[in-house]
Amino acid sequence: MSPVSIKDIARAAGVSHSTVSRALRDSPLVSPETKARIKRLAEEMGYSPSAVARGLVTRRTRTVGMVVTSIADPFVAEVMRGVEDAAHQAGYSVFLSSSRAIPEREISVVRTFRQRRVDGVIVTASRVGSLYAPLLEEIQVPVVLINNQQPGTYTYSVSMDDREGAQMAVDHLIQLGHRRIGYIGCVHREASSQAREAGYRAALEAHGISPDPRWMVYPTETEDVQNGQIGLDLLLALPSPPTAIFCYNDMTAIGVLQRCYRRGIRVPDDLSLVGFDDIAIAAYTIPPLTTVRQPKYEMGYQAMEMVLDLLEDHPVEDVLVQGTLIVRDSCQPPNT
Amino acid sequence: MSPVSIKDIARAAGVSHSTVSRALRDSPLVSPETKARIKRLAEEMGYSPSAVARGLVTRRTRTVGMVVTSIADPFVAEVMRGVEDAAHQAGYSVFLSSSRAIPEREISVVRTFRQRRVDGVIVTASRVGSLYAPLLEEIQVPVVLINNQQPGTYTYSVSMDDREGAQMAVDHLIQLGHRRIGYIGCVHREASSQAREAGYRAALEAHGISPDPRWMVYPTETEDVQNGQIGLDLLLALPSPPTAIFCYNDMTAIGVLQRCYRRGIRVPDDLSLVGFDDIAIAAYTIPPLTTVRQPKYEMGYQAMEMVLDLLEDHPVEDVLVQGTLIVRDSCQPPNT
DNA sequence: CTGTTAGCGCTTTCAG
DNA sequence: CTGAAAGCGCTAACAG
Numbered sequence: 001m002s003p004v005s006i007k008d009i010a011r012a013a014g015v016s017h018s019t020v021s022r023a024l025r026d027s028p029l030v031s032p033e034t035k036a037r038i039k040r041l042a043e044e045m046g047y048s049p050s051a052v053a054r055g056l057v058t059r060r061t062r063t064v065g066m067v068v069t070s071i072a073d074p075f076v077a078e079v080m081r082g083v084e085d086a087a088h089q090a091g092y093s094v095f096l097s098s099s100r101a102i103p104e105r106e107i108s109v110v111r112t113f114r115q116r117r118v119d120g121v122i123v124t125a126s127r128v129g130s131l132y133a134p135l136l137e138e139i140q141v142p143v144v145l146i147n148n149q150q151p152g153t154y155t156y157s158v159s160m161d162d163r164e165g166a167q168m169a170v171d172h173l174i175q176l177g178h179r180r181i182g183y184i185g186c187v188h189r190e191a192s193s194q195a196r197e198a199g200y201r202a203a204l205e206a207h208g209i210s211p212d213p214r215w216m217v218y219p220t221e222t223e224d225v226q227n228g229q230i231g232l233d234l235l236l237a238l239p240s241p242p243t244a245i246f247c248y249n250d251m252t253a254i255g256v257l258q259r260c261y262r263r264g265i266r267v268p269d270d271l272s273l274v275g276f277d278d279i280a281i282a283a284y285t286i287p288p289l290t291t292v293r294q295p296k297y298e299m300g301y302q303a304m305e306m307v308l309d310l311l312e313d314h315p316v317e318d319v320l321v322q323g324t325l326i327v328r329d330s331c332q333p334p335n336t
Numbered sequence: 337m338s339p340v341s342i343k344d345i346a347r348a349a350g351v352s353h354s355t356v357s358r359a360l361r362d363s364p365l366v367s368p369e370t371k372a373r374i375k376r377l378a379e380e381m382g383y384s385p386s387a388v389a390r391g392l393v394t395r396r397t398r399t400v401g402m403v404v405t406s407i408a409d410p411f412v413a414e415v416m417r418g419v420e421d422a423a424h425q426a427g428y429s430v431f432l433s434s435s436r437a438i439p440e441r442e443i444s445v446v447r448t449f450r451q452r453r454v455d456g457v458i459v460t461a462s463r464v465g466s467l468y469a470p471l472l473e474e475i476q477v478p479v480v481l482i483n484n485q486q487p488g489t490y491t492y493s494v495s496m497d498d499r500e501g502a503q504m505a506v507d508h509l510i511q512l513g514h515r516r517i518g519y520i521g522c523v524h525r526e527a528s529s530q531a532r533e534a535g536y537r538a539a540l541e542a543h544g545i546s547p548d549p550r551w552m553v554y555p556t557e558t559e560d561v562q563n564g565q566i567g568l569d570l571l572l573a574l575p576s577p578p579t580a581i582f583c584y585n586d587m588t589a590i591g592v593l594q595r596c597y598r599r600g601i602r603v604p605d606d607l608s609l610v611g612f613d614d615i616a617i618a619a620y621t622i623p624p625l626t627t628v629r630q631p632k633y634e635m636g637y638q639a640m641e642m643v644l645d646l647l648e649d650h651p652v653e654d655v656l657v658q659g660t661l662i663v664r665d666s667c668q669p670p671n672t
Numbered sequence: 673c674t675g676t677t678a679g680c681g682c683t684t685t686c687a688g
Numbered sequence: 689c690t691g692a693a694a695g696c697g698c699t700a701a702c703a704g
């Protein structure tokens with residue numbers, strides 16, 4: 001009934017269980033013949049080594065815990081893909097948990113990971129507050145943060161160069177001839193929103209345009225799409241509204257697009273739009289969205305590689321990845 | 337250095353480790369005083385019980401393995417949310433792995449889950465072929481399939497009533513006055529695509545319309561969006577093209593929308609469109625998409641509950657969930 | 673090359 | 689109510 005163990009195989013093969021253990025792990029300390037015999041036997045008996053028993057003795061489970069704020073977020077999904085691929089390749093499995101930015105849940109997730117003796121933890125797009133740091137500290141394993149929103153932590157990280165990316169986006173708009181450019185930010189992800197705003201300002205200033213404070217709006221909805229919708233209304237209510245808008249991210253841009261459709265504003269004819277992230281759907285909005293691509297998959301992949309390195313005591317450095325501007329159809333020169 | 341164990345606590349408390357074990361698990365066999373003392377000590381010493389050690393002895397790991405074809409699929413993401421929520425609530429953790437419909441990878445994923453001694457397995461939107469069944473059989477734990485594309489398997493399942501959902505969608509179109517209605521199917525998910533086609537036909541026939549075979553197209557791209565684009569071209573090339581299209585899923589509909597935009601066809605003015613799934617983005621396409629909602633989150637949630645029931649030897653029955661028609665703005669009466 | 677012996681951290685009889 | 693002992697399935701010295 002219960003799964004066959006090395007002991008069962010040992011008995012069947014007439015050897016000790018440690019010989020079986022060695023044979024199965026291709027130790028050179030076993031004669032080729034017995035090794036072959038044992039392997040065949042294991043196969044026949046349907047043996048599957050117990051990772052939990054192994055984990056208990058080696059004190060390495062070959063698992064990592066991944067905590068995300070939302071599983072359904074398309075950005076996060078791509079990152080997860082990268083993490084999972086890298087993990088799978090290295091023989092690691094990944095536990096997935098969503099924190100939903102609910103403090104109690106965050107606590108219980110990390111606590112659970114700790115109990116499961118994961119070898120490392122990866123946290124994506126953390127919106128978390130003060131609660132987190134101590135928790136992550138107590139877990140005693142490598143923790144790498146992806147696009148952390150909590151400045152100055154002690155952990156390792158892979159992050160997007162938000163400032164640079166934003167600057168590219170806005171520069172593109174300026175090259176097209178826009179001068180009044182709005183920015184719809186995000187209050188829930190302060191660090192990145194600030195950085196993107198900084199890039200936005202830098203681009204404007206580099207071209208001798210001094211950013212009007214009213215061009216920068218920060219709706220407070222929890223949903224990005226909503227933020228975009230409201231942000232657009234805010235911006236269009238200005239005496240002389242922007243001819244182009246740089247959005248915190250693609251979902252925000254989609255909200256803007258949506259509102260434009262409702263209000264009969266044509267994009268890009270009446271208004272140019274740039275997003276951020278390049279989530280999959282950005283290529284299929286109407287019109288297809290010009291945006292700054294974050295190498296999401298790679299970021300996840302690298303984060304996983306980083307915990308692997310950390311686990312082997314290799315020196316690791318935080319990585320800062322660069323975005324790339326993806327020009328599609330949501331921008332054109334201003335017609336006013 | 338190594339984490340504190342019950343032995344350490346036992347030593348500190350001057351009791352045996354089994355007493356500590358009992359106390360920590362709130363056994364009534366321990367006096368309230370010592371129980372309290374032990375708990376306080378555990379807390380102070382930063383004790384975290386080892387789920388792996390516990391798993392070894394109890395032969396229950398309180399984990400489930402979830403295999404998906406693609407992590408980045410928005411449909412799958414919602415299902416995962418449901419699974420994870422239900423799991424979390426029951427004190428379970430979930431391993432996530434993507435098969436990418438690559439046979440070797442599927443094998444290695446299931447094999448790994450088995451080695452990890454997961455208590456159950458959930459498989460979503462399996463496109464898998466013959467390879468799978470034997471593997472799932474060998475794993476010896478409850479397996480529940482969500483929207484399985486492999487008819488007649490021995491495992492438990494939660495599935496969408498595709499036929500019924502499709503019929504609702506097409507019926508809606510007919511009510512609006514459409515008579516020539518196209519269907520863009522999906523060759524890669526045969527079971528559900530067939531079922532949706534059956535619902536489509538049933539709706540037409542119920543209204544005395546005999547479906548023209550040319551109205552049903554099955555582009556063979558791997559990407560749903562592409563299928564939609566090509567499907568539209570195919571349908572519009574017909575002598576008297578449909579005035580409405582029912583799409584296999586929302587991503588397909590998005591492809592159609594995209595192509596319509598390129599070709600200058602207005603939706604819903606010139607063409608009505610219905611999708612399937614109701615993925616998050618469907619509410620934000622232009623125009624917002626009328627579609628059939630699959631209760632994705634609930635399906636995942638129920639799948640997890642099903643493995644929980646199976647684990648406790650409760651009787652379980654396969655579940656067939658019903659969709660609901662979500663009317664948005666992509667349909668109107670035909671203008672021709 | 674192979675077997676014996678411990679022991680990973682915990683639960684669980686079985687005796688007190 | 690508490691302790692002693694065994695054992696989950698495996699790895700890792702340590703002897704042969």
